[in-house]
Amino acid sequence: MKGFFKKLIICVLPVFILIGFYACKPPKPSFTSPARYDLNHPEKFNMPESLLEISGIAFYKDKSDTVYSIQDEDGRLFRQAWMNKKQQHARFASKGDYEDIAILNETVMVLESKGTLYVFPFTEATQEDIQDIKIFKDILPKGEYESIYADNQTNQVYLLCKNCKDDKKDKSMSGSIFTYNSTKKELIPSGNFSMDLSGMIEKDEILKTGLKASALTRDPHSGEWYILSSVNKVLVVATPDWKVKSVHRLNSSIFNQPEGLAFDDQMNLYISNEGDELSAGNILKFKPKP
Structure with a gap:
């Protein structure tokens, strides 16, 4: 009988050990998505080597037939058709730290990390070297x-400020608004805004140091803000008056280093990712659910 129980223990014990292992194993993190999109199943467009460090994306009048983008280090505006790696570019500045791009009607704006804006007509985008350019310095709080x-x-x-001194102390994220006069080529200060981050910090949804926004866009239908953070690997959806609505953790196996964000006129959502030694830079496309 003792031999029987010994054999039984030998057979059953590994099963209990295995059950205990899985019971103690922390649950897999959940990666949620905004209501209209599934961020876990994108259409993926790998970039050529020249856009390994793709940092910002934009569309002209929200038309997605051509993607306009920049990369961190070179002062070049790239353009290419969707799913076509062949690209062309127009040089607007020398080497620097260029983080994001926006196309405002017939004007292109490129944001440098210190808050400097490079502004030029969209018609210059097809030129080899952009000549008609205006540079706006010292228009934003230091950060x-x-x-x-x-x-x-x-x-x-x-x-939107990624890292400003007062934001960390106030557990907030601040930004500035300008109105662009295309005739006079002027940026007119038009107010400020702020978003309270304390709730996200208390829930450990983001780091205590803040959201560290890497891209910003707006849902053209609802007016909701979509804010991307590469440091925190999250996408935040906020109301039109900058109240946090939802926070979505991003799967690092899909989002290597998310840095760019845009909608097209078909409500497709695009997120660009910088590459590294093992993976190419890419743009991910998310179609709206029916």
């Missing part, structure tokens, strides 16, 4: 910037 959004209806430009 680090990676996010710009341009509203074609109001001519307003929204600039």
Whole structure:
């Protein structure tokens, strides 16, 4: 009988050990999505080597037949058809740290990390070297910037701070609004805005140091803000008055380094990712659910 129980223990014990292992194993993290999209099943467009460090994307009048993009280090505006790796570019500046791009009607705006804006006519985008360019310096509070959004209806430009001194202390994220006068080529200060981050910090949805926004866009139908954070690997949806609506953790196996964000006129959502030694830069397309 003792031999029987010994054999029984030998057979059954590994099963209990295995059950205990899985019971103690932390659950797999859940990766949620905004109501209209499934962020876990994108259409993927790998970039050529020249756009390994793709940092910002935009569309002209929201038409997705041509993607306009920039990369971190070179002052070049790239353009290419969707799913066509062949690209062309127009040089607007020398080497720098270029983080985001917006196309406001007939004007292109490129944001440099210190808050400098490079502004030129869209007609220059097909030139080899852009000549008609205006540079706006020292128009923003001192800090680090990676996010710009341009509203074609109001001519307003929204600039979101990634790292500003007072934001960390206040557990908030601040930004500035300008109205662009295309005739005079002027950016007119038109107000400021702020988003309370304390709730997300308390829930450990983001780091205590803040959201660290890497891209910004707006749902053209609802007016909701979509804010991307590469550091926190999250996509935040906020109401038109900057109240946090939902926070969505991003799967790092899909989103290597999310840096760019845009909608097209068919309500498709696009997120660009920088590449690294093992993977190419890419743009991910998410079609709206029926």
